[in-house]
Amino acid sequence: MIWETLRLALQAILRNALRSFLTVLGVVIGVGAVIAMVTIGNGTTAKVESEISALGTNLLFLRPGQGFGPTRSDAPDFTSRDVAAIQEQIGGLLAVAPVVSAAATAIYGNENWNTTVTGTTNAFLVARDWTLTEGRSFLEGELRSGKAVCLIGQTVRQELFGRADPLGARIRLKNVSCEVIGLLEAKGQSSFGQDQDDTVIMPIRAVQRRLIGDTDIPSIYLSAQDGVDTAKVKRDVTLLMRERRHISAREDDDFQVRDMAEIVQTMTATTTVLTGLLGAVAAVSLLVGGIGIMNIMLVSVTERTREIGIRLAIGAQERQVLLQFLVEAVVLSLFGGLIGIALGLGLAGLASGLLGVPFVLEPGIVALAFAFSAAVGVGFGFFPARRAARLDPIEALRHE
Amino acid sequence: MAGAAPQPSPLIELRQVTRTYGRGSAEVRALDGVDLAIAAGEFVAIMGPSGSGKSTAMNILGCLDTPSRGAYLFKGVEVGSLTRDQRALLRRHFIGFVFQGFNLLARTSALENVELPLIYRGAPLGERRALALEALAKVGLQGRELHQPSELSGGQQQRVAIARAIVTRPDVVLADEPTGNLDTARSREIMELLAELNRRDGITIVMVTHEQEMAAYAGRIVRFLDGRIESDGPEKEAAQ
Incomplete structure (x- = not known):
């Protein structure tokens, strides 16, 4: 049954290949941006770390005053x-x-x-x-x-x-x-x-x-x-x-002794915050992508009202119709996620070549992006799927 | 096998079924205290002008709708008390539908259309294929299994729909104006097919039609008027 549902979802997606692609573009860009940002950010951090530690990890600095900025006059x-x-x-x-x-x-x-x-x-x-x-x-x-x-x-x-x-x-x-x-x-x-x-x-x-x-x-x-x-x-x-x-x-x-580890931390803290911020912006675009999927799924449910009516008439239960549309939304957004991951890694690879930053692949963020796009599919696919499952078969069959 | 031979427990039984839409002064009574019993193996035609309640009756017979008052017993089971999903299971296992507009899935081959009800039954692929091919052969569509609806004529599409209705070997096939979109020659072929399925395989058929000629294929004609049964009897006397 689950294979049937998957096959059905793939069929429905491929039937409208261009529309499906445009639908998932939001997710593609969102996931791609998250992956690219985080990967480039990690690369930059790694580069800064390696350069600073090249100065010598045994090195300590002693200077008057507190803080990283100019010396305070009273110290x-x-x-x-x-x-x-x-x-x-x-x-x-x-x-x-x-x-x-x-x-x-x-x-x-x-x-x-x-x-x-x-x-x-x-x-x-x-x-x-x-x-x-x-x-x-x-x-x-x-x-x-x-x-x-x-x-x-x-x-x-x-x-x-x-x-x-x-x-x-x-x-x-x-x-x-x-x-x-x-x-x-x-x-x-x-x-x-x-x-x-x-x-x-x-x-x-x-x-x-x-x-x-x-x-x-x-x-x-x-x-x-x-x-x-x-x-x-x-x-x-x-x-x-x-x-x-x-x-x-x-x-x-009224003085400070800093070692390299601290300086590395200070330097990388900036890139970490920046990476986080960019990631958050990218996550917002994922959300927008999810709304795009919901929109198109609603259109799809309306378009396929008759099909849903036929399925209900010949004995499909509510949850079977629900599952069909939910799986379709999830498959759609996972497609988006996969393309996005490939795009993000590609961009990060390109950027690492151009900026001379090492390419640091973090499997965790790839898995997270994948899981997140699945969640987007479930979250935004549920409402349209439920609407499909609850259609009155008589009305649905009459739908032109 | 006309309805003359009464059986102790009919396949389908409507008891004082009333179906109303709307409320209060806007209430419309589509069915008004209908009693109807159909035995297994019958071929019944339902006739009547538009708005006479025949479509409502068909929806109730097909377990797509439930009576507002009265009881509908399908194989002795009170359908009105079942949940939506339980009624879906009844349809899945015992009822086949044939519609006026064919209602095949577009861009899906005849074979896959016929397999559809079996998918919901959870039948394995091999069994599904075999049963669907058999059903398509029965309606005379060998060699067209992989055609999509758009590549088939109206008559052929209706044959696919009939194959889909009988592939689960249902107790009853409900046909709602199955010849309404077909020319006379095609209509006759479809009626021959339905009559043969009734005669040879013993499938109970309940069919709504406007056309006297098509109704004549049935052994029993039930006429509706204003939500009530106006007449009910074998073909010849009802035709008067």
């Missing part, structure tokens, strides 16, 4: 004594690098280039796992005296020197003349969209004294040794800094 920066204290008192650290940065125009000959100058120590290169392709890093004496020497990124080299050898050349940053002693390897774009190679690294004291004019340290990079629990390091650093910054037990931290 003081760190000092070189804080850096020393961390180095002495926290175990399991590979590198502790104080970081200050300033915007400056780098000038060499006739070329000039706006870039970011980072003042730090060699520990920064360790923490960021950054190597030099040419030259050397800072000497102990250069760091202590704040000598005007610098390492330059590939972008800066390209802009100022073209193909010429930069080593030993002197570039000017504001009014500081600075000798290029090393060339950083190319890192490319960060997941935040910044060009990581557009940078000049100088000894921290040189930047503090000659470019900024104070000795504050607005951020500290920490890198834990392999196998050391970053959560523990984070706790230790927090306790130490609370003590050093004289924060009483009742007060909140």
Whole structure:
């Protein structure tokens, strides 16, 4: 009986192939949109995650103030004594690098280039796992005296020197003349969209004294040794800094220690919310698709009133007629769902190729879309089917 | 097998059946206290002008409608007390319908049309095919099994409809003006067929018709007028 009903439904659908297709177009677009959105969203999340974790999962950032935005003015920066204290008192650290940065125009000959100058120590290169392709890093004496020497990124080299050898050349940053002693390897774009190679690294004291004019340290990079629990390091650093910054037990931290996991979360939270929103919009179009199916099923019931009358007269029971039309609606919307899934995955595949985002197939969402389109068929097919089942056979047979 | 031989329990029995439509002053009495008994094996023609109540009577006989008052006993079962689905089961198992407008499913082959009642009986495909082919052969449509209604003449369509009505081997076939849409030659063929089914297979046939000539094929003619039975008897005397 169920096979008969299925066959019957297929027949009825194929009899009006074009109309059936137009009917399910709403469901096709709805399901397709949900699948495409979620798949592309997942791909983007996966990409951001992998890029951020490529920075090193052992990395921690220490900065004053709370929140992800600009530093709050009432939270003081760190000092070189804080850096020393961390180095002495926290175990399991590979590198502790104080970081200050300033915007400056780098000038060499006739070329000039706006870039970011980072003042730090060699520990920064360790923490960021950054190597030099040419030259050397800072000497102990250069760091202590704040000598005007610098390492330059590939972008800066390209802009100022073209193909010429930069080593030993002197570039000017504001009014500081600075000798290029090393060339950083190319890192490319960060997941935040910044060009990581557009940078000049100088000894921290040189930047503090000659470019900024104070000795504050607005951020500290920490890198834990392999196998050391970053959560523990984070706790230790927090306790130490609370003590050093004289924060009483009742007060909140006026600084933050963030690890990569947190930053990944912050970054992916945005894409997750966006994916959810787009999914919701797509779900609305599914609803509209369902109403389309109901509409056409009602038309179909009216058109086939006579057929229903014949079926009732020769002995079909109410539920058999109900089932027939319900199965038809469900088969119709499942067709829509299947086409939609194929369309959505196709679009997502295309988009992943164009955007360079990995294609992350989530079977759960495919199953959900399939189930949802079945539910749309049942939900919106029920009313027309019931109307068909409750027709008076005498009236139905008289229907022209 | 005229209705002269009374049986202890008739196949079909209407007892003081009244059917009204509407309420109060707008009440229309389509049937007004009709008594009618039809025995198994009879071939009965129902005649009467439009609005005389014959269609209402047919609907009640076919278990499509129920009396407002009075009782309808089908094989001794009081139909008025059955649910809609129970009446559907009665139709499925014991009653075949033939309509004036044929009422075949469009774009569906003759074979599938004839199989339709068997599908609702839950008969397996093989059995269905065999019974449908047999019924189509009985109405003289061998070789046209796969034709769709639009590819068949009116007479042939009515034959398919008759095959559909008899494929379940029903106790009674109710035919509502089966020749109303056919020319005289085609009408005679259909009547011959019905008469043969009645004679050879013992199928009880109740037929509504306007035409005296077609009614003459029946052994008994019941005439309706204004919701009552005006006359009831064998062909010759009723024709007067």
